[in-house]
């Protein structure tokens with residue numbers, strides 16, 4: 001039977017750390033379903049469609065990667081999509097408590113669903129979508145932090161230049 005793993009998240013935007021986890025997971029599972037959280041209560045920079053389009057573009061050559069939006073309970077979405085595995089990335093010990101709580105809550109809600117924790121390459125252990133946005137807004141360099149599709153989209157959204165001029169120019 002096909003082993004489908006769900007990789008859920010906000011992906012606002014996807015970073016090289018997320019991409020690293022997805023590539024590692026593809027070595028283990030037959031298919032990765034990337035579940036993009038659609039939550040009107042959570043303020044995001046990119047719309048759900050923009051976040052999904054960026055991920056689809058990055059993995060355009062992979063038939064074993066699918067991207068879908070979801071709302072409501074993750075375990076319900078997993079069940080509907082015949083997936084019993086949820087993947088979450090752990091960058092550092094600081095991620096652990098929240099992830100542990102979520103994994104056990106998901107298990108309580110549906111004992112058939114198992115959470116797998118995966119570590120990205122250590123060079124991404126400081127990386128987060130929020131920091132990427134902050135660095136971009138303040139004119140910092142995003143090299144090695146996000147795929148080029150994401151950097152292009154950020155430039156497009158902010159009409160080519162970040163809101164603050166490059167720090168180098170000051």
Ligand code: PNS
Nearest residue numbers: 008009010011037072073074075102105
């Ligand atoms: O990238 P994020 O923001 O850390 O991802 C968090 C996410 C989407 C995995 C989490 O918020 C989630 O699963 N939301 C769905 C709601 C849900 O199922 N809640 C109960 C289980 S804790």
